[in-house]
Amino acid sequence: MSGVPYDSNLPVPNGHMEVLYRQTYNSIGGTTTADFTQSNTTANVQAQANTIALGGRLSTTLGILAGSVVAVVSGQDNVIGPCVGDSTTVYDKAVGIAINDAVGNPFESSSGIASQKVVYCHGSGTVFKTDIYETCTTAGAGNAISYSAGDLLYASQNGLLTNASGLANSATAISSGAITKIGVLLKAPAGSSDPYMMVQLKI
Numbered sequence: 001m002s003g004v005p006y007d008s009n010l011p012v013p014n015g016h017m018e019v020l021y022r023q024t025y026n027s028i029g030g031t032t033t034a035d036f037t038q039s040n041t042t043a044n045v046q047a048q049a050n051t052i053a054l055g056g057r058l059s060t061t062l063g064i065l066a067g068s069v070v071a072v073v074s075g076q077d078n079v080i081g082p083c084v085g086d087s088t089t090v091y092d093k094a095v096g097i098a099i100n101d102a103v104g105n106p107f108e109s110s111s112g113i114a115s116q117k118v119v120y121c122h123g124s125g126t127v128f129k130t131d132i133y134e135t136c137t138t139a140g141a142g143n144a145i146s147y148s149a150g151d152l153l154y155a156s157q158n159g160l161l162t163n164a165s166g167l168a169n170s171a172t173a174i175s176s177g178a179i180t181k182i183g184v185l186l187k188a189p190a191g192s193s194d195p196y197m198m199v200q201l202k203i
Helices: 111-115 171-175
Strands: 017-021 024-026 069-072 080-082 094-098 120-122 127-130 152-155 183-187 197-201
Touching: none
Parallel strands: none
Antiparallel strands: 017 127, 024 120, 069 080, 069 094, 094 120, 127 197, 152 183, 183 197
């Protein structure tokens, strides 16, 4: 698969996500500075070692990416920011999946900055495909993640989908419900020949 076909029901198709079946689009939440400035490849060893989703073409992209998890910003009304997994401050505040890069699309004006809105999809039953996810644990290079259909997915410390607890990769944290279950993996990615995973949301 060379890219996402532009036949989805996205308002503006994005190269990293395709919504196949949706429940709700939410465009109420305003933006915060971190929406446009977070690093997606250099913030930590997990991000630096990501081999499929964030290598090469996205290495200089800052901000929320389509297919990443977004969360309510603590103490700010109607403000949506990047989700940072199971941290003690926002671990249970994930609200959905961004459907467009916050930085906007290359063929248009920067819609995220212009509108000051973060558009995301949510609703249990929403199904989408994305090539934005973690490829290794928080330990970094040499600690690859293996995905299989049926895996429960969570938000990593980088706001990307992962089948392990985002910050500590702790089975205890997952089993105790300390972090939000984002979705269920319907179809696992198949390497460079088909890097897209298919996910059904649980939030």
